[in-house]
Amino acid sequence: VSTQSTGVPSNIVSVIYFSRQKVRPGSTREFFKWVYTNIAVTDLLVCVFCFPLITVFLSPDRNSPLFHNATFCAFWGFVWELLPFYSVYLVLVLSWSRMAILIRPMIVLNKRLLIGSLVLYNILLLTTKVGFFYGNITQIDYTKRDALCILTPVRQWDKYYPIYTFFNIILLAMPIIPICISCICSVVKMYRTDRAVKVARRASTNGGTGGGKTNMKKS
Numbered sequence: 001v002s003t004q005s006t007g008v009p010s011n012i013v014s015v016i017y018f019s020r021q022k023v024r025p026g027s028t029r030e031f032f033k034w035v036y037t038n039i040a041v042t043d044l045l046v047c048v049f050c051f052p053l054i055t056v057f058l059s060p061d062r063n064s065p066l067f068h069n070a071t072f073c074a075f076w077g078f079v080w081e082l083l084p085f086y087s088v089y090l091v092l093v094l095s096w097s098r099m100a101i102l103i104r105p106m107i108v109l110n111k112r113l114l115i116g117s118l119v120l121y122n123i124l125l126l127t128t129k130v131g132f133f134y135g136n137i138t139q140i141d142y143t144k145r146d147a148l149c150i151l152t153p154v155r156q157w158d159k160y161y162p163i164y165t166f167f168n169i170i171l172l173a174m175p176i177i178p179i180c181i182s183c184i185c186s187v188v189k190m191y192r193t194d195r196a197v198k199v200a201r202r203a204s205t206n207g208g209t210g211g212g213k214t215n216m217k218k219s
Contacts, residue, residue, distance in 0.1 A: 004054065007047030014040035028101070031109035035094055038118070042087050049080055056147045067142040067149050077140035077149030081129060085171050089121050092175035095182040102189045125171060132164045 018037040023029040056064045067073050093114065100107055129151070132138045138151045138161075153161045 003047050003050050007050075008044065011040050011044035011047060015044060026108070026110060028107070028109045030111050031097065031114055034111050034114050035090065035097065039087075039090050039094070042083060042090060045079070046083055046087070049076065049083070052076060053148060062144045062147050064142075073142050073149040074140045077151060078129070080148065081151050082125060085125055086122070088172060088175045088179075089118075092179050092182075093117065095179045095186070099182040099186045099189070102186055102193075128164070128167045128171065132160070132167075138164060 015037060018033055018040055021029075021033050023033050052064055052066045055066060056062050067076070097109055100109065139154050140149050141152050142149045143152075153164075
């Protein structure tokens with residue numbers, strides 16, 4: 001309930017704010033405008049798709065009229081399966097672009113690079129999810145234990161299901177490892193920059209004080 005009441009309006013405001021920003025085409029600001037707009041839209045979808053979960057948890061027997069509809073269950077379950085993967089990948093894009101700016105402040109990040117990477121990742125993600133789903137390796141079912149519609153194996157012993165699990169691990173681990181590396185690099189870069197600034201200020205202060213004392217002695 002709190003996610004719905006606060007997440008939906010705040011993310012709508014975020015989407016409007018970032019999408020209406022006026023930036024120069026081909027600039028780094030345009031790149032980050034697209035990144036933050038995508039993040040806000042993804043977060044908004046997560047908040048909106050939480051509504052069926054509220055109806056489940058408010059029901060004493062965990063029955064939801066929405067999830068009992070096969071079409072809605074399949075649609076909701078499929079989108080809910082994609083959102084976490086896409087969200088993690090957007091964090092990867094943000095982390096690496098932030099690191100690039102810290103290491104090379106004059107670098108220009110182009111929007112086309114962002115769009116190209118998002119298209120390639122979504123093709124890989126959809127190929128995995130749709131391919132295994134229509135290949136009768138996975139199915140979308142509502143389970144009271146999880147209180148949502150999720151992708152489950154059609155047959156636990158199916159020889160292809162471990163391959164599906166492997167692709168899921170790759171799609172999640174592939175962004176997480178670079179995210180950790182970029183965060184470490186960003187922290188190290190900021191620490192070194194902050195240290196260099198402090199050393200420069202200290203040297204400037206000492207130099208100014210020394211110069212003042214010299215002038216006093218001469219006078």
